[in-house]
Amino acid sequence: MNILILNGSPKGKNSVTLQTARYLEKRFPEHTYHVLDVARQIKKYEKDFTEAFNSLLAAQLIIFTYPVYTCLVPYQLHRFIELIKESDISFKGKVATQITTSKHFYDMTAHRFVEENCNDLGLNFIRGLSADMDDLQTTKGQEEADCFFEKVMFDIHNKIYEPLKIVPKKIGANYKAHLYPHLKKQNANIVLVTNIAENDSNLRNMIDEVKNISPFTINEINIREYPFKGGCLGCFSCTITEKCIYKDGFDEYLRTDIQSADAILYAFTIENHYTHSSFKCYEDRQFCNGHRVVTHGKVTGYIISGNYKNEHNVQTIVEGRTEVSGMYLCGIATDEGDTERNLKNFVNSLTYCMEHPMSRPQNFYGVGGAKIFRDLVYLMQGLMQADHKFYKKSGAYDFPHNKKAMMIGMKALGFMMRFDVVQKELKVKMNEYILMPYTKVIDNTKPKK
Numbered sequence: 164m165n166i167l168i169l170n171g172s173p174k175g176k177n178s179v180t181l182q183t184a185r186y187l188e189k190r191f192p193e194h195t196y197h198v199l200d201v202a203r204q205i206k207k208y209e210k211d212f213t214e215a216f217n218s219l220l221a222a223q224l225i226i227f228t229y230p231v232y233t234c235l236v237p238y239q240l241h242r243f244i245e246l247i248k249e250s251d252i253s254f255k256g257k258v259a260t261q262i263t264t265s266k267h268f269y270d271m272t273a274h275r276f277v278e279e280n281c282n283d284l285g286l287n288f289i290r291g292l293s294a295d296m297d298d299l300q301t302t303k304g305q306e307e308a309d310c311f312f313e314k315v316m317f318d319i320h321n322k323i324y325e326p327l328k329i330v331p332k333k334i335g336a337n338y339k340a341h342l343y344p345h346l347k348k349q350n351a352n353i354v355l356v357t358n359i360a361e362n363d364s365n366l367r368n369m370i371d372e373v374k375n376i377s378p379f380t381i382n383e384i385n386i387r388e389y390p391f392k393g394g395c396l397g398c399f400s401c402t403i404t405e406k407c408i409y410k411d412g413f414d415e416y417l418r419t420d421i422q423s424a425d426a427i428l429y430a431f432t433i434e435n436h437y438t439h440s441s442f443k444c445y446e447d448r449q450f451c452n453g454h455r456v457v458t459h460g461k462v463t464g465y466i467i468s469g470n471y472k473n474e475h476n477v478q479t480i481v482e483g484r485t486e487v488s489g490m491y492l493c494g495i496a497t498d499e500g501d502t503e504r505n506l507k508n509f510v511n512s513l514t515y516c517m518e519h520p521m522s523r524p525q526n527f528y529g530v531g532g533a534k535i536f537r538d539l540v541y542l543m544q545g546l547m548q549a550d551h552k553f554y555k556k557s558g559a560y561d562f563p564h565n566k567k568a569m570m571i572g573m574k575a576l577g578f579m580m581r582f583d584v585v586q587k588e589l590k591v592k593m594n595e596y597i598l599m600p601y602t603k604v605i606d607n608t609k610p611k612k
Contacts (some may be wrong), residue, residue: 171240173227433469486529
C-alpha cells in the first residue's frame with residue numbers, strides 16, 4: 164500500500180511525533196512510505212503545490228502526523244489543510260488517519276478538527292492514535308503503535324470507517340449595522356482581536372455594531388495584518404528567555420497591546436471547522452508565554468459568524484480556552500437567529516462584567532487542563548524555568564500531597580471506620596457532620612448591602 168505521511172511538525176525530520184511513523188515503517192516494511200514535511204516547508208507549498216498534489220494523488224493511505232499545539236494542529240499544518248481544500252483533488256477511495264503526540268491537553272479537539280476536514284474532502288477516515296510524547300520509548304507504547312497500525316489495515320481491508328460527521332452548511336448571513344452609537348466611557352481598556360478578511364462584510368458589520376453600542380471604547384486589532392515571520396517552531400527557546408526566536412516583535416506586542424487589556428474579545432468567521440489559519444498562527448505564537456496563565460481574571464467574549472450551533476468542536480475549543488486561561492466569559496454573539504438581539508445582549512453582558520468584579524470556579528475543562536500543565540511544568544522545571552518560577556509564585560503547584568492536614572484527617576477517619584460502633588454512629592450522623600462547616604457559613608451570612 165502507498166502510504167503518505169504528512170509531517171505536520173514544524174521541526175521537520177526532528178519531530179518526536181514523526182518517530183512513531185518511522186517506527187511503523189520499520190515494523191511493517193511490506194508497505195511503501197513517503198514523507199512530506201508539510202509544516203517545515205509550508206511557504207514552499209504556498210508558492211507551488213505541485214509536489215504535494217502529486218503525492219496526495221498517488222497515496223492510498225494518508226497519515227496526518229503532528230504534535231498538538233494549543234488544542235489543534237500546528238498553524239503550519241492548518242495552513243496546509245487549507246491548501247489541500249483549495250487544490251480540488253479527488254480523494255475518492257482514499258483513506259486517512261492520524262498520529263499525534265502530546266501531553267493529552269485537548270488532543271481530542273485536534274483529532275476532531277482533522278477528522279471533520281477529512282470528511283469534507285471525501286476521505287474515508289479511521290480513528291487515529293493519540294500518544295504521549297514518551298510512549299514510543301516504552302514497550303507498552305510500541306505495542307499500542309502496533310495495535311493501531313494493524314487495526315488500520317484491518318479496517319481498510321473490511322471497509323470499516325468512522326461515521327461521517329458532516330456539519331450542515333449555513334446560508335450566508337448579511338447583517339447590516341444600524342444601531343445608534345453610544346457615548347463612550349474612558350475607564351476601561353478593551354481589545355478586540357480578529358482575523359477578519361477584507362471582503363467579510365457580515366463580520367465587519369457585527370464588529371462595528373458592537374463597537375458602536377458599547378459604552379466603552381473597543382480597540383480593534385486585525386491579527387491577519389500582523390507581519391508574522393512564521394508560526395511557532397516548538398523550539399523552546401522562550402522557556403528560559405521569555406523571548407520568541409523570531410525577531411518580528413510579536414512577543415512584546417502581545418504583552419503590551421493585547422494582554423495588558425482589562426478585557427480581550429475575539430471575533431472570527433467559522434471556516435474549515437475553526438477559522439482562517441491566521442488566527443491559529445496568533446494562538447500558537449502566544450507560546451512565548453509558555454504555560455503561564457497571564458490573563459487570569461480578565462473578561463473575554465466572542466463574536467462569531469457562521470454555523471456555531473452545529474460546530475460542536477469549535478464550541479469545546481472556545482469553552483476550553485476560556486476555562487484554562489481563567490478568564491470570565493461574558494458571552495458569545497453569533498449571527499444565528501436574531502443577530503441584533505444577540506449583539507445587544509453581548510454588549511449588555513460585557514458592560515456589566517466591566518463594571519463589576521467577576522469570578523467563577525473552573526469547570527472540568529479548566530481544572531483538568533490546569534493539572535496537566537502543572538504536572539508537566541513541575542517535571543520539566545529545569546527547562547521550563549520561567550513557567551516554574553511563575554507556578555511557584557502563583558500557587559499553581561496545588562498537589563494533593565501538600566494538603567497534609569486533610570490527608571491525616573482522612574487517615575484517622577479511615578482507621579476509626581474499621582470499628583463497627585463508629586460505623587453505626589457515622590451512618591446516622593454522616594450528613595450532619597458533612598454539613599457542619601456549611602451550616603456555620605450560612606449561620607454567619609448577612610444580607611449584602
